[in-house]
Structures are given as C-alpha cells and as structure tokens.
Amino acid sequence: MIEKVFNMTNGNDPMIEKVIQDENVHYIHMIFNKDEGLPEHFANSNVYMTVLRGTLSIALDEQEVHRYGAYSILKIPFKTKMNVKNLDEEVLELIVLKAPAPQNA
Template identity: 60%
Template sequence: MLETIYKYSTTNDKAVEKLIMDDNVNYIHMVFNNGEGLPEHFSNSNVYMNVIRGRLSLQLDDQELHEYEKGTLLKIPYNIKMNVRNFHDETLELIVVKAPAPHKYSAMQDS
C-alpha cells in the first residue's frame, strides 16, 4: 500500500486530534461544543482553518470577534494572536492545516 490512511473521530465530544505532524504539514481535526475552544495563542505558521460544521467565533489580534459558518476556509498569517471559540449551541468542527510545519517555519524565520 503506497498511501497512508488517517482516520479522525466523528464525534460531538470535544476533540483535538493531531492527525499529521510531519516535516511538511500539520493537519489537525477539532471539535468544540458551546463555550469550548483553544487557549489564546499566537499562530506558529500559516494557518488554514476550514469550518466543517457549526459556526466559528474567532478573534485575531485586536480585531473584533468575527463569526464564520460552515463551508468557510480562512488563512491566518504567522504570528497572529488567535482566540478560537464556539459560542453557539451547534457543535463546531474544524480542520486546521499549518503549512509549512511550525518547526520548519520558525527555522525559516530565523535564517
């Protein structure tokens, strides 16, 4: 078999599944219920967030909070303060892709 198969959960329970964490890309599946999310942090690479279901509540740097519905793909640049939350009753499901992989990106920034 030449391909590698990755499976992610199909749950409504909170999940942060780091499916691919290699030299090229990080591919992460996330599920958050109302009031859940990630701790505030800075993007450590280019971040692509794909809203699969629900509504994403996202605040970047000092901008106002914005809401993004399913079917939305966002690109967030490197070193941006992020606050990722679900403030809605519907379960939020995201696919997050970081490219290049954060350890490669920080090495590129240092050179």
C-alpha cells in the same frame, strides 16, 4: 501501498485530534461544544482553518470577533494572535492545517 491512510474520529465529543504531524504539514481535527475553544495564542505557522459544521467565533490580533459558518475557509498569517471559540449551541467542528509544519512542535 504507496499512500498512507489517516483516519479522523466522528462524533460530538470535544477533542483536538492531531491527525498528521510530520515535517511537511500539521493536520488537526477539532470539535468544540458551546463556550469551548483554544487558549489565546499566536499562530506558529501559516494556518488554514476550515469550518466543517457549526459557527466559528474568532478574534485575530486586536480585531473584534468575526463569525464564520460551515464550509468557510480562513487563511491566518504566521504570528497572528488568535482567540478561537464556539459561542453557539451547535457543535463546532474544524480542520486546522499548518503549513509549513511548525519547527518546534
């Protein structure tokens, strides 16, 4: 078999699931309930964030919080300050793709 298959967890329980972490890309599946999210941090690569369900509330650098619904795709530049949260009742599910893969991961 030439291809390598990866699987993601299906559900509503909060998680940060590192699906693929190799020398090319980091592919991360995240699920957050209301008032959950990531600690404020700086992007360690170019980040592509896809909202699968729910509403993403995100503040980048010194901007106000912006909200993005399902099927929105964000491109966030390297070294951007990020504050990622779910401020809504509905479960937030994201795919985060980091390319190129961060060197210090």
